Amino acid sequence: MKDKKREVNGLSRRKxxxxxxxxxxxVAGSGGLGGFPTIWAQNIKDITLNHxxxxxSTLIDISRQASADLGFTVEMSVVDHxxxxxxxxxxxxxxDVADSEIWQTKLFxxxxxxxAVDVSRISLWDKITPLYTQGMxxxxxxxxxxxxxxxxxxxxxxxxxxxxxGPTGWATFMPGVYNADTLGIRPDLVGRPIEKWGDLFSSExxxxxxxxxxxxxxIMDAIMAAESAGEITYADKGNPTREEIDATINKLIELKNxxxxxxxxxxFDESVNLMASGEVVIQSMWSPAVTAVRSQGIPCAYQPxxxxxxxxxxxIALMSHLDGLKLDAAYEYLNWYISGWVGGFIAKQGYYIxxxxxxxxxxxxNEWGFFYGGEAATADIVSPTGQKTNxxxxxxxGGSYEERFANVAVWNNxxxxxxxxxxxWNEFNAA
Amino acid sequence: MKxxxxxxxxxxxxxxxxxxxxxxVPLSLVVVVSFYTYLHLIxxxxxxxxxxxxxxxxxxxxxxxxxxxLKFTFFTLAITLALGFWIxxxxxxxxxxxxxxxxxxxxxxxxxxxxxxxxxxxxKPLLGKYGLINxxxxxxxxxxxxxxxxxxxxxxxxxxxxxxxxxxxIVPIFNSMARIDKSLIEAAxxxxxTRWGVVWHVILPLCKSGIALGSVFVVxxxxxxxxxxxVMSGGLSGSVTFGIFxxxxxxxxxxxxxxxxxxxxxxxxxxAGIMRLVDVRKELTR
Numbered sequence: 001m002k003d004k005k006r007e008v009n010g011l012s013r014r015k016x017x018x019x020x021x022x023x024x025x026x027v028a029g030s031g032g033l034g035g036f037p038t039i040w041a042q043n044i045k046d047i048t049l050n051h052x053x054x055x056x057s058t059l060i061d062i063s064r065q066a067s068a069d070l071g072f073t074v075e076m077s078v079v080d081h082x083x084x085x086x087x088x089x090x091x092x093x094x095x096d097v098a099d100s101e102i103w104q105t106k107l108f109x110x111x112x113x114x115x116a117v118d119v120s121r122i123s124l125w126d127k128i129t130p131l132y133t134q135g136m137x138x139x140x141x142x143x144x145x146x147x148x149x150x151x152x153x154x155x156x157x158x159x160x161x162x163x164x165x166g167p168t169g170w171a172t173f174m175p176g177v178y179n180a181d182t183l184g185i186r187p188d189l190v191g192r193p194i195e196k197w198g199d200l201f202s203s204e205x206x207x208x209x210x211x212x213x214x215x216x217x218x219i220m221d222a223i224m225a226a227e228s229a230g231e232i233t234y235a236d237k238g239n240p241t242r243e244e245i246d247a248t249i250n251k252l253i254e255l256k257n258x259x260x261x262x263x264x265x266x267x268f269d270e271s272v273n274l275m276a277s278g279e280v281v282i283q284s285m286w287s288p289a290v291t292a293v294r295s296q297g298i299p300c301a302y303q304p305x306x307x308x309x310x311x312x313x314x315x316i317a318l319m320s321h322l323d324g325l326k327l328d329a330a331y332e333y334l335n336w337y338i339s340g341w342v343g344g345f346i347a348k349q350g351y352y353i354x355x356x357x358x359x360x361x362x363x364x365x366n367e368w369g370f371f372y373g374g375e376a377a378t379a380d381i382v383s384p385t386g387q388k389t390n391x392x393x394x395x396x397x398g399g400s401y402e403e404r405f406a407n408v409a410v411w412n413n414x415x416x417x418x419x420x421x422x423x424x425w426n427e428f429n430a431a
Numbered sequence: 432m433k434x435x436x437x438x439x440x441x442x443x444x445x446x447x448x449x450x451x452x453x454x455x456v457p458l459s460l461v462v463v464v465s466f467y468t469y470l471h472l473i474x475x476x477x478x479x480x481x482x483x484x485x486x487x488x489x490x491x492x493x494x495x496x497x498x499x500x501l502k503f504t505f506f507t508l509a510i511t512l513a514l515g516f517w518i519x520x521x522x523x524x525x526x527x528x529x530x531x532x533x534x535x536x537x538x539x540x541x542x543x544x545x546x547x548x549x550x551x552x553x554x555k556p557l558l559g560k561y562g563l564i565n566x567x568x569x570x571x572x573x574x575x576x577x578x579x580x581x582x583x584x585x586x587x588x589x590x591x592x593x594x595x596x597x598x599x600x601i602v603p604i605f606n607s608m609a610r611i612d613k614s615l616i617e618a619a620x621x622x623x624x625t626r627w628g629v630v631w632h633v634i635l636p637l638c639k640s641g642i643a644l645g646s647v648f649v650v651x652x653x654x655x656x657x658x659x660x661x662v663m664s665g666g667l668s669g670s671v672t673f674g675i676f677x678x679x680x681x682x683x684x685x686x687x688x689x690x691x692x693x694x695x696x697x698x699x700x701x702x703a704g705i706m707r708l709v710d711v712r713k714e715l716t717r
Contacts, residue, residue: 082682089473107473207579213666215681256667263583263665274665279560279582419471422681423490429677430492430499430669 036336037071039328047072047329052079052087053099055268056288057177057314057346061384065341072329081216088113088319097330098173098317103147103216103414105172105317109161114317116155116170121331124338127355131405132175132313133167138406146220146238146411149175149313159320173315174334175354177346180309180404183221184275184285188299197221197307198229200282201251206260210274210283211252213264215425217412220310221284222248224410228307237410242420249424253431264429275300287350290397295387302350304398308409315354347371348384352401374400458695465688474682483689493674493690497697500671503585503660504653507592511649512642514593515600519641520634523608524616536605539598551591551659558582558590583665591663596652600645607641608634643709650701654694 037044051058051074058078066074077095079087085107088098092113100108108114119125130136135150142148152172154164163172185194190205200209200221212218223240226232232247234240240248255261262280265271272292274280285302293300316337322330336342343353344362348371353359360368369375374396381390390396398404415421468478487493518539526532542550557563558581565577580586611634619629657672671694678687 080680082680086474086682107471111473210665261665261667262579264667266661266666273555277555277559277561422677422683423492426674426677427492429666429673430495 036069036339037332038335039332041325041328044072044325044329047326049074049326049329049333050077050094050096051075051099051316051333052077052084052095052097053314054079054081054084054101056286056349057099057351059345061345062337062342065345066333066336069341070329070332070336072332074333081214092319093321095319096322096326097333098319099176099314100173100317101412102149102152102313102315103412105152105163105315106147106414108317109152109155109163109172112159112161113320114173115320115322116158116160116172117174117318117334118158118331119169119171121335122171122174122338123335124355124358127357128175128338129354129356131178132315132354137408138402140406142405143308143311143408143410144238145236145409146311146413148311148411149178149315173317174338176314176316176337177342177351177353178311178313179287179351180311180398180408181286182305182309182398183303184271184283184290184293185301185303186275186278186281186299187301189278189281194282194303195306196228197224197305198226199305200225200284201229201231201255201260203260205282206258207262208279208281209260210263210265210271210280211261212271212284213266213429215422216414216418217310217312218264218284219245219248219421219425220410220412222252224305224307224310226251228305238413239415240417242417245417245421245424249428252428256428256431291348291350291383291389294389295383295385302397304404304407308407309398309404310410310412311405311408312412345384348382352405356401370396372401374398374403461688461691464684465692467685467688469683469685471681475684480685483686484693486686487690487693493671496669496671496674499669500654503588503592503670504650506589507596507653508646508649510589510593511597511600512646514597515604515645516638516642518597518601519604519608519638520630522605523611524634536601539601542594543598547595548658550595551662554587554591554594554663555582558587583663583667585664585668587663588660588668591659592653592656595659596649599648599652600642603644603648604638604641607638611637639709640711643705643711646705647702650705651698654698654701 049072051063055078058076060076063074063076081101081104084098084100085104087095088100088108089111098108098114125133131142132149132153135142135144135148142150144151152163154166154168155162155170155172156164156168158170160170164170183194183197183200189208192204199205200211211221219240220237223232223234223237223244226248227234227237231251232244234244263270263274265274265283268286268289271283271285271289274283275285275289275293276296276298287302290300290302316334318327318330338353338355338358340358340360340362343355343359346353347359347363347367350371352372356372360372363371366378367381370377370381370390376395377390377392379392380388381394383389464475465483466479466481467475468480468482470476522532522536526535555562559565560577560579560582562582564581565574568574568578615633615637616629619633624632655672657670657676660668660670661673671690675687675690675694678684678690
């Protein structure tokens, strides 16, 4: 059963081995990591490529490794979600490659500030997960609630300012890191098994629950919980109507007034502290935050729930102003990005890369089995910073890569009523 | 001595240039942007519209935020005023050795050797559900369950404000009290005034300027704050500045600017009111 699932996904053991062997061959052949650099120009070393994105994927370690492997400099600029779209549109020249979330493409593509990625120049394009490129996963159609990656994946031409209906040779961005999010819990303090999103609203956890104060994502957690708790039903959880938003915010306010929320967190660190201190036992959480709590030796689970996950994904877009050697360098960087090192590094944060099989060569068999295979760790698992996060014998919450992404219920999104949502969310804050 | 016109202009030039560059220019920009239109999640588009002001003033949420900010301002002002006055009173009139007084005064500033943020965050392990106070109360058997309103509450916000801003009250009051001629107090006592009478009829009126300046500091600091209120209330209480910050998160600079202009006007009204009650300029040149 398991093998069949893998075969369908194009990730059979044999194929993975073949991929690993090919990568190993390339390493041996070029004498360099993954065969980079592939472009040789006198002045390539003078090139500096600016990668701008959000804190969770715009990591200094990636730029260091890229600069070492590629022979030109990659620098990282960290901004928040709104900051990225703002800079892309208001000051496009200040960015070379933008590490954007799926829903953000709906804002910047119509503004014409990016050029589509020429698929033929991405050597591993065929290996990219069909989650992005075909809207399929493990042989099944991926949920279209919210902004699923496939819907924004293609454009008709390099400079098109709208999305194409199906696959073309021009991609909106090159798929990067992604994950399926769920609720974080303190298994030692919740006192019973947590199975539903609705448990976030459960009165048992009054004064011990928290939700993220980032409206676009916080509302999704609230919607998942409200539907699961049987409070509200939604026609499309990824695109609620004004009435549905009103009902959801009213529910959040009602809970707030009843003292249900211990806190609303704004930053990653706050979510870690709330959980680690035991102030909160169930809350919205991001995968690396769970890792951060666990690396303090405190039990924390990224709990799979029956309704499924809230998926999100990033991609790397090329800004319009790139041309000549700098554009070549940008393509070189995109190819490097999915060639394995990044995939291995971010796997330890709990994220996945668009070409999983290349990540394998940068993970030990134990790590690969743990992060992707859903298998019990055969030795301790350590975070990128060296702290132990899981002991031998433990399994990753939510099981294998396949089990996770086959269960994405809804995607992070820019809903049609987003402009209506924001002031409503302020009401929740002020209530 | 009569200064020439040029010399006088030259004398005010450094401060004037500074104020122009760092107050007038940025504030004018804020006013200009407050009339621009907002493009969803993209930012500003030059325009002349009153929509932002209509939004700010017609929104019930905003009124609530102003009310909440005023509440924090009132409580903080009352507590810091009481603390500040009596601490300054103690330092000036009860500590007989001037060196000891100055030493104690410096001790008040010790917390300021570290950052605002650290001073505020350090309340968390104390007030938390499993913090020191709750541990103490539980082991003393006073309570069975941890007291939850200590942290992530209005109480925690006010505690932090008082801790952070009391010194801004102590300094000006200390300054004006220290300049009170001790013979005035002797005269009052000789005239039969009680200890309270001296405080009420002599000392209090004579440190009005200090109280006014301290109040201006505290009012502007509390009304302009969003960080303390967000962190210490766990995001559960709002403030006007937090509303502005929320708008900035969605790049709605125009509405944020309009709200900022309204806030500046309200703070100015407060400051003007305090200054009207006490003619600080006259008091200082006394």
